[in-house]
Amino acid sequence: MSTKNGQQKEPWIRMVKRDAISQKKAWAIRAAAFILSLVTGGIVILLLGHNPFSVYTSMVVGAFGSSTVIHETVKIAVPLLITAIGISFAFKMKFWNIGGEGQILVGAVAAGAFGLFTAHIFPKLPLVILMMLASIVAGGLYGLLPAVCKAKWGTNETLFTLMLNYIALAFIKYLMNGPWKAEGSSFPKIAMLVPGARLTKVLGVHWGWILALVLVVVSYIYFNKTKQGYEIAVVGESNNTARYAGINVGRVFKRTMFISGALCGLVGMLQFAGADYTITEGTAGGVGFTAITVAWLAKMNPFGMLVVSVFIAMLERGSNTIQTNFKIPASASDLLIGIILFFMLGCEFFISYRLIRRGKEEQNA
Amino acid sequence: MLNTLNGLLIAAVLAGTPLLLGALGEILTEKSGNLNLGVEGMMFMGAITGLAGSYYYEQGVISSGGTPNGVVSALIALAVSFIAGAFGALIYSFLTITLRANQNVTGLTLTIFGTGFGNFFGEYIGQNAGGYVAVSTVTKNAFSRLNIPVLSDIPVLGPLLFQYNWLVYFAIVLAVIMAWFFNRSRVGLNLRAVGEDPATADAAGINITAYKYAATVIGGGICGIGGMYMSMVTTSGVWVHDCVSGYGWLAVALVIFATWRPAKGILVAIVFGGLTVMRMYVNIPGLPAQIYDMLPYVATIVVLVVTSMRESREHAQPKSCGLNYFREER
Numbered sequence: 001m002s003t004k005n006g007q008q009k010e011p012w013i014r015m016v017k018r019d020a021i022s023q024k025k026a027w028a029i030r031a032a033a034f035i036l037s038l039v040t041g042g043i044v045i046l047l048l049g050h051n052p053f054s055v056y057t058s059m060v061v062g063a064f065g066s067s068t069v070i071h072e073t074v075k076i077a078v079p080l081l082i083t084a085i086g087i088s089f090a091f092k093m094k095f096w097n098i099g100g101e102g103q104i105l106v107g108a109v110a111a112g113a114f115g116l117f118t119a120h121i122f123p124k125l126p127l128v129i130l131m132m133l134a135s136i137v138a139g140g141l142y143g144l145l146p147a148v149c150k151a152k153w154g155t156n157e158t159l160f161t162l163m164l165n166y167i168a169l170a171f172i173k174y175l176m177n178g179p180w181k182a183e184g185s186s187f188p189k190i191a192m193l194v195p196g197a198r199l200t201k202v203l204g205v206h207w208g209w210i211l212a213l214v215l216v217v218v219s220y221i222y223f224n225k226t227k228q229g230y231e232i233a234v235v236g237e238s239n240n241t242a243r244y245a246g247i248n249v250g251r252v253f254k255r256t257m258f259i260s261g262a263l264c265g266l267v268g269m270l271q272f273a274g275a276d277y278t279i280t281e282g283t284a285g286g287v288g289f290t291a292i293t294v295a296w297l298a299k300m301n302p303f304g305m306l307v308v309s310v311f312i313a314m315l316e317r318g319s320n321t322i323q324t325n326f327k328i329p330a331s332a333s334d335l336l337i338g339i340i341l342f343f344m345l346g347c348e349f350f351i352s353y354r355l356i357r358r359g360k361e362e363q364n365a
Numbered sequence: 366m367l368n369t370l371n372g373l374l375i376a377a378v379l380a381g382t383p384l385l386l387g388a389l390g391e392i393l394t395e396k397s398g399n400l401n402l403g404v405e406g407m408m409f410m411g412a413i414t415g416l417a418g419s420y421y422y423e424q425g426v427i428s429s430g431g432t433p434n435g436v437v438s439a440l441i442a443l444a445v446s447f448i449a450g451a452f453g454a455l456i457y458s459f460l461t462i463t464l465r466a467n468q469n470v471t472g473l474t475l476t477i478f479g480t481g482f483g484n485f486f487g488e489y490i491g492q493n494a495g496g497y498v499a500v501s502t503v504t505k506n507a508f509s510r511l512n513i514p515v516l517s518d519i520p521v522l523g524p525l526l527f528q529y530n531w532l533v534y535f536a537i538v539l540a541v542i543m544a545w546f547f548n549r550s551r552v553g554l555n556l557r558a559v560g561e562d563p564a565t566a567d568a569a570g571i572n573i574t575a576y577k578y579a580a581t582v583i584g585g586g587i588c589g590i591g592g593m594y595m596s597m598v599t600t601s602g603v604w605v606h607d608c609v610s611g612y613g614w615l616a617v618a619l620v621i622f623a624t625w626r627p628a629k630g631i632l633v634a635i636v637f638g639g640l641t642v643m644r645m646y647v648n649i650p651g652l653p654a655q656i657y658d659m660l661p662y663v664a665t666i667v668v669l670v671v672t673s674m675r676e677s678r679e680h681a682q683p684k685s686c687g688l689n690y691f692r693e694e695r
Contacts, residue, residue: 017693048489096469155673158402158469159618163662163669166611170662174655289477296470329488331481338478342456345471349464 015353026351033347037340044335050326062321063314071204075275077313078208079104079267083291084309085219086263088300089256090143091292092223093235097257099146099161100264100288102168103139107265108272108283109172110138112190115273116180119197127197131269139265140258142168147257151250165288172281180279190279199274206274215263216302223302232256264288286334290316293341312337371525373639373646378533381638383408383599385536386591387616388623388630389543390450390584395620396547397580398560398685399461402472404588405613406479407453411589412596413483415446416604417490419504419597435507438500439531442593450589451582453479458581462574465689476613483592487604500602508532508597532594539587543627556580560683563690573690591616611662615641618665621672625682640664 042052063073083100090097111131119127142164149155175181175190182191199206223229235242235252242249271283294312298304319333387404394401401407419438426433457475460466491497508530511517516527546553558566559576567573595609596602619637623630640661644654 098473149670149673153670153673155670156621159614159621159669160666162614163618163665166662167659170655170659173658174653177655178653289473292470292473293477327492329485329492331485331488334477334481335485336481338474338481341474342460342471342478345466345474346460346464348466352465 012358013355014358015355018352018354021351029347029350030344033343034340037343040343041336041339044339045328048328050328055322055326055328058322058325059315059318061318062325063317067204069317073310073313073317074205074209076316077309078205078212079271079275079287080291080294080313081212081305081309082208082215082267082270083264083287084294084298084305085215085302086260086267087288087291088219088295088298088302088305089232089260089263091295092300093232093252093256095147095150095253095257095260096158097143097146097161097260098158098289098292099143099164099261100291101284101286102161102165102288103142103261103264104268104271104284104288105165105168105172105279106142107135107139107268108279109168109175109268110134110265111269111272112180112193112279115193115197116191119194124197128199128273131273132266135265135269136262137265139268140262143257143261143264144254147253151253165284169281172279172283176280193273193277197273198277199270206270208270208274211266211270213306216306220302223300228252228255290337293337297341297344369646371521373643374525374635375529376642376646377635377639378529379598379638380642381634381636382529382533382536383591383594383612384616384619384637385540385630385634386532386594387588387613388619388634389536389540389627390587390589390591391617391620392584392623392625392627392630393543393587394454394581394584395625395686396556396560396683397577397584398563398683398688398690399458399577399581400468400472400687401454401457401475401581401585402469402617403453403457403475403479403585404616405609405611406476406482407450407585407588408592408595408609408613408616409479409483410449410453411446411592412609413486413490413592413604414449414589415442415593416498416500416596416602417486418442418445419500419602420490420494420498423501423504433501433503435503438504439507442504442597443590446589446593447586448589450592451586453589454582454585455578457585458578461689462577462581465691468687468689480607480609483609484606487606487608491604498604500597504597505602508602530598532590532598535590537631540627540631547627557683560685563685567690567692573692577690588613588616615661615665618669621682622668637661637664 038056042056045052045055062069064070083104086103087097087100111134114122114127114130114134118130122130143161146155146157146160146164149160150157173188176188180190182189199208201207202210221229223232231242231247231252234245234247235249239249242252267287268283272279276283290312291309294305294308298308315333315336319328319330319336322328322332323330387408390407391401391404419442422438422441423433453475456478457471460471461468487498510528510530513527517523519527547557548554555566555571556576558569559571559573559580563573566576592609592613595612596604600608615637619630619633622633622637643660644657649657
């Protein structure tokens with residue numbers, strides 16, 4: 001009787017923490033999860049009455065099929081990559097900066113203050129430098145604010161940074177309707193940046209892509225080879241450990257969040273002076289949120305973020321194509337990104353743990 | 366003056382109800398120690414599925430020659446939106462409780478997924494319906510204000526207390542039930558123990574996994590109903606792109622302001638509902654409308670900072686909130 005009970009109590013499946021897993025096996029698990037997520041997305045497409053293969057193919061062709069669309073894809077990838085790098089600064093220390101969206105917007109506004117109103121005073125090079133500096137400072141300060149409160153009183157940074165998004169958005173709407181409204185326009189919109197002040201194109205896309213590649217390398221070095229990068233890692237592991245080691249946690253919060261916000265602000269300037277040439281409610285366009293997934297999927301590795309941001313840019317660009325070709329709404333890319341991320345989050349479990357079925361005892365225990 | 370105040374109060378209650386529902390769902394979730402930042406996403410899922418449920422019910426009945434019933438349609442919207450929110454929460458629960466993924470990131474992903482889910486199906490169903498989705502008058506009436514005999518006709522008090530749509534009363538009753546549940550029922554006390562100290566609760570023989578799953582999934586369902594309120598009442602039965610737009614996040618903030626107490630949630634929800642609609646009722650000379658629109662968000666930040674400055678131990682976030690429980694790592 002008692003043995004029978006004992007048997008019943010043994011779970012059908014149990015898990016054991018893995019000691020170590022080979023890189024090859026870990027990547028195999030991730031690849032499997034990725035394929036499964038595409039299959040799940042494919043099932044959704046199938047349920048909508050389309051052929052998943054032709055939809056996926058059309059997405060890839062729509063993103064890489066010609067040099068024109070490649071330029072468009074890169075244009076989407078650049079802000080995504082820089083924002084992801086910016087956000088990873090905060091996320092590495094477990095500071096949940098979901099205010100990338102707002103930091104991009106204030107960066108764009110700061111750049112606009114110079115680009116729209118001083119273009120007739122300064123020649124191009126100093127003007128571009130001014131716009132860059134302004135956007136970096138504005139974005140940085142916008143990121144610093146929640147960090148100061150978090151360092152001082154432990155204020156919840158997730159909600160704080162998020163609320164700042166809506167405030168920045170309302171401010172842009174205010175500028176569109178009031179002080180910055182383009183002259184002679186009956187529609188609330190901000191004037192266009194004069195062609196002479198727009199960012200120079202290199203190989204068909206504004207030079208932001210070169211900056212993005214430089215930032216990948218610089219941030220990698222910063223994270224892995226500098227004292228400040230190390231401090232971020234320690235704070236991320238445990239605030240108490242960091243304090244015990246003599247790290248001023250509040251200072252790390254503030255310094256890192258300034259950098260995080262500054263990079264996002266820089267994106268605002270690139271979007272304004274390199275891509276849209278004006279500022280709208282859509283200047284950030286969800287980049288601040290999508291960048292979170294980019295950073296997380298890449299496990300905060302800048303080189304990984306490069307790959308992931310190109311991939312996500314492909315999905316977003318491709319979703320426009322499937323909207324025209326298959327009448328599938330472009331929001332499909334968000335849905336698909338969500339599904340992929342769910343699978344990638346879930347698969348980490350199978351990298352840290354393995355499952356043992358009942359009755360199958362470990363041979364080499 | 367009095368009329369304006371009355372009007373503002375009524376509008377505040379109407380605007381505060383989805384916030385209250387979202388906050389109640391999140392309170393239930395956080396009491397189990399799960400910090401689900403996917404409220405916005407679950408509200409989106411509830412918003413589109415609730416609307417779609419009613420819409421397809423109407424289409425189905427009309428195409429078979431009958432006339433749709435408002436009450437049935439409303440109940441379908443309620444059930445479907447609950448299931449959709451619960452489904453989102455189930456994904457979250459499976460990832461965080463069973464697969465031990467990071468709660469913050471999983472919640473954010475749920476928001477991205479849910480927002481995409483809502484907008485995608487909103488547009489998709491709209492395309493098939495020839496432009497946009499909208500429910501018929503029958504369902505719209507089922508979500509418009511009630512007319513209770515005698516009570517609704519009392520001057521002043523009638524409109525103020527007895528003329529809301531049924532979801533308002535539903536939310537308030539739910540808040541009262543939850544207040545009782547957390548403080549007086551055994552299951553509710555067990556749940557709080559799970560959220561405060563899962564290891565101790567586990568040692569006391571409480572099934573941690575079951576409690577966490579149940580609280581998170583039901584909480585997600587309640588958030589889904591809050592989303593359905595947005596699509597059925599706030600936009601009166603028409604799908605509007607991005608209709609939840611930040612209400613889910615305000616609901617997460619309200620949980621903090623309500624200090625994790627459902628009954629207090631009613632009050633803060635009305636206050637914040639009021640802040641979101643105040644622009645239409647109280648004119649501040651010289652203040653542009655767009656700047657006025659910042660009010661609820663600025664207020665949220667101010668309250669966040671103030672509450673963090675004077676941390677109270679009595680009514681704080683459940684201690685294990687945000688941390689996954691690993692039995693073997695006790």
